[in-house]
Amino acid sequence: MLLPAVLAQVHHFNWTANWMYGNPDGNARRQIIGCNGQWPWPTIRITEGDTIELYLTNGxxxxxxxxHFHGLFQQNTTIYDGVPGATQCSIAPGQTMLYNITVDGQFGTTWYHSHSAAQFMDGLRGVLIIDPKDGKYPYDYDEEVILTLSDWYHLGVDYIRPDFMNLFNPTGAEPIPQNLLWNETRNGTWNVKPNTTYLMRIISMSGFVGIYVYLEGHDFEIVAVDGVPTEKYSTDQLYLGVCQRYDVLIHTKNTTDQNFAFMEAFDLDMLDTVPDDLINNYTNIMSYDDNNDVPEEYIIDEYKDWQDFNLVPADGYKVEMYEDPDLIVRGDIVMDNLGDGINYAFFNRISYIEPKVPTLGTILSAPDDDTAEDETIYGSNTNTHVVKKDEIVEVLLNNNDTGKHPMHLHGHVFQVIDRGPDYEDEPDPVNWNSSAPVEYPKYPMMRDVVVVPPQSWVRFRFKGNNPGVWFMHCQVNWHTIQGLVMVFVEDAPNIRENQYLTDNWKEICETSNMPYVGNAANNTADFRNLTGELVQVKELPAGFTAKGIVAMVFSCVAGFLGIAAIGVYGMADIPNIEQKVAEDFALESTELLADTDDEYHGDAANVDNVEAGHNKDSSSASDSSPDRIRSN
Known part of the structure; x- marks a missing residue:
């Protein structure tokens, strides 16, 4: 019985995150975040039961x-889940944080990445593979390969974000990547042997777009999803939502007389516009023999409406659908503008604002268990929900947006029990209807990232058996920046009894001048007094739309330019000034009068008919149903 513990290893890592220059796609040399002066970051490979002892220095x-170690359950180590504002303070320049994690009770394909300011889109990311403790993968194979997929920008997040979260981008149009990467480069070649079964671990490290992959002349046999082994499922193409993972078996042919195209493609439905110079399909090579002709681009007739909902956990990993929930948490997804004109993302009209005190610090400094289980102490703008020990929680997400939202829950795999179809082309969102018939799976698919279809819904359940602070957020990094986040405080009394803050953890906070005791407002005397907490910008006045904001902004700009022109002309001694003004504006007086008449009679007449909302997406809440229901 003691043998696994005796054989368990401690893996030591000393890493410094530092800026360096790189050119992953071969088209633009830019700053990226490297590890000890190298990029890509190292692959971590451990065995179930091993310990990771990783010192990360911010260089x-x-x-x-x-x-953040994506997909790790972090049992009794929520302190190392790596989410600033929730489970830790941010690591300041020059500081070092120890992540000390024993990985037990799970194995499979996953990865690690920064959870700060979308830094993994700047390169702070790497592969994490956990082998089963008995050394035997659930399915037989001959050789193993790892494939990472990601989108790539030619500018860093710091350069892009100011234009994205900006009054001049009132629709919230996401920045469009320049390329897709294949194992952190382009034009990849995979050398294969004939008559061989490969286990391919495919990881999406994308920050915005979903990615299709398809392989000429071969099928993918899915055998695991987000680290959960599944019954075999054969398909000729895969869709990976942002940050999803698939293990697939690929059987090679008996002959070596042809090489094949291994394709990667953007999910163009996620782009507001498609630039003329955007390359959508990327051709990589599955090479049986380097002497063969290079394969041409492989075109498929259509992308399948991939329904991972139909996957079933493998024998030994099946869990019957959880019984009726003790707690129902509803999140209505909306993308909309606030009073500053900027477009934000909301669950139930709340856009996440990081609290002054990390949520874990609030739990551990609360005066008693009852206070720690009062979700109001965690802040008005954190969308925090308290889960009691072993409660069955059902999360209902109604997507009132025309975009896809890949939702990731930390600390768990969950059961996807119901998902609506894609209603992107419908005029209005279609929310879940409790009276509509539904056929539930006996053994639901289990994973940790699920894509919520456009203008549709998803329902999933998990069991509150992992005490901790668990983020749930859209894995589209731009949407996380916009505030599409929920937090679950799970079994707070257990956290208070069995978990603690290390001296190193506290030092990280102190160096950053961040408090780690008190409620979300850093009130230590009265935890239910949130005076001074950080909250979202006030709502727009009724009747404003994204189009209205655009019109207002450009009207103001035009007004300022007009005043400037008046000033220039007024102070200058210019002959024939009337003629020059008319030439500069390229307008006849009759045109000016006509435009003015249209503006006053057209727009003013319709002012009462302007609809509030987001011109790109439907932003109206479906109804006034509560976002949180605890069953009796």
């Missing part, structure tokens, strides 16, 4: 950082 002089 960047202009940004704080963090490290």
């Amino acid at each position: 960047m002089d202009n940004q704080t950082t963090s490290l």
Whole structure:
């Protein structure tokens, strides 16, 4: 019985995150975040039961950082889940944080990345593979390969974000990547042997777009999803939502007389516009023999409406659908503008604002268990929900947006029990209807990232058996920046009894001048007094739309330019000034009068008919149903 513990290893890592220059796609040399002066970051490979002892030093002089181990359950180590504002303070420049994690009770394909300011889109990311403790993968194979997929920008997040979260981008149009990467480069070649079964671990490290992959002349046999082994499922193409993972078996042919195209493609439905110079399909090579002709681009007739909902966990990993929930948490997804004209993302009209005190610090400094289980102490703008020990929680997400939202829950795999179809082309969102018939799976698919279809819904359940602070957020980094986040405080009394803050953890906070005791407002005397907490910008006045904001902004700009022109002309001694003004504006007086008449009679007449909302997406809440229901 003691043998696994005796054989368990401790893996030591000393890493420094630092800026360096790289050119992954071969088209633009730019700053990226490297590890000890190298990029890509190292692959971590451990065995179930092993311990990771990783010292991360922030070698960047202009940004704080963090490290999240995507998909790890972090049992009794929520302190190392790596989410600033929730489970830790940000690591300041020059500071070092120890992540000390024993990985037990799970194995499979996953990865690690920064959870700060979308830094993983700047390169702070790497592969994490956990082998089963008995050394035997659930399915037989001959050889193993790892494939990472991601989108790539030619500018860093710091350069892009100011234009994205900006009054001049009132529709919230996401920045469009320049390329897709294949194992952190382009034009990849995979050398294969004939008559061989490969286990391919495919990981999406994308920050915005979903990615299709398809392989000429071969099928993918899915055998695991987000680390959960599944019954075999054969398909000729895969769709990976942002940050999803698939293990697939690929059987090679008996002959070596042809090489094949291994394709990667953007999910163009996620782009507001498609630039003329955007390359959509990327051709990589599955090479049986380097002497064969290079394969041409492989075109498929259509992308399948991939329904991972139909996957079933493998024998030994099946869990019957959880019984009726003790707690129902509803999140209505909306993308909309606030009073500053900027477009934000909301669950139930709340756009996440990081609290002054990390949520874990609030739990551990609360005066008693009852206070720690009062979700109001965690802040008005954190969308925090308290889960009691072993409660069955059902999360209902109604997507009132025309975009896809890949939702990731930390600390768990969940059961996807119901998902609506894609209603992107419908005039209005279609929310879940409790009276509509539904056929539930006996053994639901289990994973940790699920894509919520456009203007549709998803329902999933998990069991509150992992005490901790768990983020749930859209894995589209731009949407996380916009505030599409929920937090679950799970079994707070257990956290208070069995978990604690290390001296190193506290030092990280102190160096950053961040408090780690008190409620969300850093009130230590009265935890239910949130005076001074950080909250979202006030709502827009009724009747404003994104189009209205655009019109207002450009009207103001035009007004300022007009005043400037008046000033220039007024102070200058210019002959024939009337003629020059008319030439500059290229308008006849009759045109000016006509435009003015249209503006006053057209727009003013319709002012009462302007609809509030987001011109790109439907932003109206479906109804006034509560976002949180605890069953009796």
